[in-house]
Amino acid sequence: MADLDTPRSSYPVTRMRRMRRDDFSRRMMRETTLTPDDLIYPVFVLEGSGEREAVASMPGVERLSIDLLVEEARAVQRMGIPAMALFPVTPLSAKSLDAAEAFNPGGLAQRAVRALKDAVPELGIMTDVALDPFTTHGQDGLIDEAGYVMNDPTVEVLVRQALSHAEAGADIVAPSDMMDGRIGAVRAALEAEGHIHTRILAYSAKYASSYYGPFRDAVGSAANLGGGNKYTYQMDPANSDEAIHEVALDLEEGADMVMVKPGMPYLDIVRRIKDQFGAPTFVYHVSGEYAMLKAASQNGWLDEKAVVLEAMVSMKRAGADGVLTYYAKDIARWLAE
Numbered sequence: 001m002a003d004l005d006t007p008r009s010s011y012p013v014t015r016m017r018r019m020r021r022d023d024f025s026r027r028m029m030r031e032t033t034l035t036p037d038d039l040i041y042p043v044f045v046l047e048g049s050g051e052r053e054a055v056a057s058m059p060g061v062e063r064l065s066i067d068l069l070v071e072e073a074r075a076v077q078r079m080g081i082p083a084m085a086l087f088p089v090t091p092l093s094a095k096s097l098d099a100a101e102a103f104n105p106g107g108l109a110q111r112a113v114r115a116l117k118d119a120v121p122e123l124g125i126m127t128d129v130a131l132d133p134f135t136t137h138g139q140d141g142l143i144d145e146a147g148y149v150m151n152d153p154t155v156e157v158l159v160r161q162a163l164s165h166a167e168a169g170a171d172i173v174a175p176s177d178m179m180d181g182r183i184g185a186v187r188a189a190l191e192a193e194g195h196i197h198t199r200i201l202a203y204s205a206k207y208a209s210s211y212y213g214p215f216r217d218a219v220g221s222a223a224n225l226g227g228g229n230k231y232t233y234q235m236d237p238a239n240s241d242e243a244i245h246e247v248a249l250d251l252e253e254g255a256d257m258v259m260v261k262p263g264m265p266y267l268d269i270v271r272r273i274k275d276q277f278g279a280p281t282f283v284y285h286v287s288g289e290y291a292m293l294k295a296a297s298q299n300g301w302l303d304e305k306a307v308v309l310e311a312m313v314s315m316k317r318a319g320a321d322g323v324l325t326y327y328a329k330d331i332a333r334w335l336a337e
């Protein structure tokens with residue numbers, strides 16, 4: 001009887017399975033790797049001290065007061081994660097039509113930056129530049145009588161907000177508002193005020209996505225927004241060329257890094273941007289993506305560690321230099337195992 005494994009002439013000389021046969025050769029040809037350097041950890045900041053609140057639609061994610069956040073930052077730094085992104089939970093009493101709390105030097109975000117840079121100076125601190133946590137209506141900018149978000153008056157406030165973050169010591173300011181011209185305006189102001197080292201990570205291709213739902217619960221802006229939407233400034237999920245145009249403008253205006261948001265449904269956009277510009281490109285694995293993976297894992301329908309690592313590698317394979325993800329600490333822990 002013939003050996004079933006004896007090669008026959010009708011079989012190909014190129015056997016793709018040779019390299020997949022053993023762990024060593026699979027590792028040799030692995031094109032994409034994941035390390036803690038690829039992660040940015042987004043966190044929600046609360047007023048008070050000793051305060052810790054669970055986010056119902058994001059099991060495992062908590063809002064923390066500054067003192068607890070400082071402890072968290074030490075752990076994040078020890079795990080080798082390079083940066084943390086701050087999202088303040090603004091009390092209703094501090095919200096207004098003019099969003100003045102956004103640039104309050106004593107505001108929650110600004111105080112958190114100072115405390116974190118003081119306690120853990122090596123950890124990169126990134127701030128969110130947008131007005132939605134500070135407006136009574138939950139839109140990312142100032143509105144006119146008709147409710148339309150006004151571009152240029154909003155940019156003026158964003159510039160003040162970004163400057164207040166840089167003055168507090170933020171390493172990276174990240175405009176997530178999608179107003180036109182804000183990167184150029186923020187860059188000019190930072191240069192004029194001597195903040196020449198402050199990096200700008202532009203949310204360049206931010207889509208009007210339904211995957212942001214749990215985040216709006218986490219920062220408490222869902223109720224303010226009511227049934228409203230952000231279609232007049234965030235991008236239509238149907239568009240791809242428009243993302244290229246947005247990124248070109250932001251890089252021209254002085255962005256150091258660009259971002260695509262959300263992540264997994266938009267990896268074609270990431271690949272196009274990376275191929276076309278070759279600039280540092282980040283992906284936001286958003287709250288809805290986290291919630292989906294978490295819920296399926298909690299039901300026993302998916303293997304959480306395996307599926308999260310696969311999601312991360314997919315984003316890197318698409319061209320991302322790094323990923324903002326609520327899973328950052330879990331991933332760093334899994335990678336160290």
Ligand SMILES: NCC(=O)CCC(=O)O
Nearest residue numbers: 176211212215286287288
């Ligand atoms: N600027 C941050 C968001 O708008 C949402 C992120 C998320 O859904 O995780």
Ligand SMILES: [Mg+2]
Nearest residue numbers: 178179180246
């Ligand atoms: Mg733009």
